[in-house]
Amino acid sequence: MKPKYLISIVGPTAIGKTALSIKLAQHFNTEIISADSRQFYKEMQIGTAAPSTKELAAATHHFIHHKSIKDTYNVGAFEIDAMTCLEHLFKKNDTVIMVGGSGLYVDAVTKGLDDFPKVDISIRETLNKQLKEKGLESLQLQLKQLDKKSYASIAIDNPHRVIRALEISIGTGNPYSSYLNKQKRERPFKVINIGLTAEREIIYSRINQRVDIMINEGLLDEVKSLVKHRYLNALNTVGYKELFKYFDNEWTLDFAISEIKKNTRRFAKRQLTWFRKNEDIIWFDYKHDISKIVEAIETHTI
Template sequence: MPKPLLIVIAGPTGVGKTRLAIELASHFHTEVISADSRQCYQGMVIGTAQPDAGERAAVPHHFIDCANPAEPLTAADFERFATDLLSKLFANHKVVVLCGGTGLYIKAVCDGLDEMPEVPDHFVQAVDMLYKTEGIAGLQQAIRTEDPEYHSEEMNNPARLMRALSFIRATGESITRFRTGVKKERPFNILKIGLEMPRAILYQRINLRVDQMMDAGLEAEVRALVPLRGLKNLNTVGYAELFDYFDGKLSLSEAIEKIRQHSRNYAKRQLTWFKKDSRFLWKDARSPYTLNEIIHLAEKQMAE
């Protein structure tokens, strides 16, 4: 009996992943699991570009608007959630769509994560405070001093730095020593699709989407979250910049331009992450043929 198929739709922010995932799920009469580390949080609807009510009514979505922002969800949590959910969904569907831009979440589902010792909360909180007071430069300096084994290519990713720093402080061991690179076997086949478009066009789309978010009420959404602003989950693009505006550190126009800039930077990092995985098949997000090409690939893989 052939294995069921997980279709992964990945790529940078603003490229059109949600629309394509819904079209695929509609074709296969199936459901979508979000692989986005921020869309899962309640109250963060506009700034994380959660699928709207119409999109969620058209196709069932999971891991959207379901968690309290105070919950410290991790990639390991997502691996457990998604693999358990997939076992249930595949009982009724031959295909399920996983859609998102959080590379580590997608890796967790497709390949599994290495087993790691638990890090007590007080270590995590101390590193969070370091980041709040000294920024990424403080994290970088602490890692250079305390964990010189840590990979240099991750030195511009604050979330990864915070994880590595809290890990070595809690265990006395570099997190790199626990990375085995051994992939877990999954009871389903995987088709990985990456969406891309020319960089200049993508950046124009990102800039336009930021303006649309502001028009949709992003400022009011962020103001409602001010009481929670100290949480790590709120220290993200679209929210951190407006908090600085509320504090008088930036004008509104400066904050909007920072959101555009940081969103473009994030898109570049996402592409760098996904391009390292040779299993991705890259498709032009603008092409009218992309949907049918993916359907053909999926049907061919299911028939093998």
């Protein structure tokens, strides 16, 4: 049987992954699945830099704006949904494109998730209460004490990830990191990993420009419409939490925008740290020659 190929496009935010994914989808006459966890939510369009209407029309996309911020959705549910979608797509295509900067969500599809023991749900409830009363920093310090390895490697600014690591560490008595990178599930397709990158100064400049574009496109109005939902997990993310402080009159608009840029730059740095652990990624400069990328892909499919 002819093998099936998933082309996974990764890299830091604002590097040009969406544009490349569309070009490759058109070249291979196939469809795109998104592994960007922020772009799942239909209420968050501008601040997540989701594909434009024109881009969505240029190739068929899956997992863009398919959920509401009020829905409970996590990486485990995404893995199941994505694998079901791929099974369907591979019936009519030998190649499918996946694009996204959420490393855990990319790995969930390409490698499968790690298996964790079940723990008492009351632990999570206690941690959520601690988050609300004492703030994220108290949870971060607790994780640093219990599992320094996870503290240094996970998205430490994401309360959901911190709480997940803590509940496993507390509930099992073993570090969360001790359950990672065990033998993963076999996939019925081969993965070709393509990465886009650039010099740090260029990445940071592109991020700053993108934030300015978001503001001009109406990010303020988008965030203002979501203020009443601000405590939902989906909205505890860069581009939204900073502007909530502006609407609370805690920060000036200029300072909030500067914080969005700073926090997005930090996010990009974490993305690169995550992806560079994968030695199978074939890296290209962001000013890529599409023919060279196609050539590299076709070399791996021979």
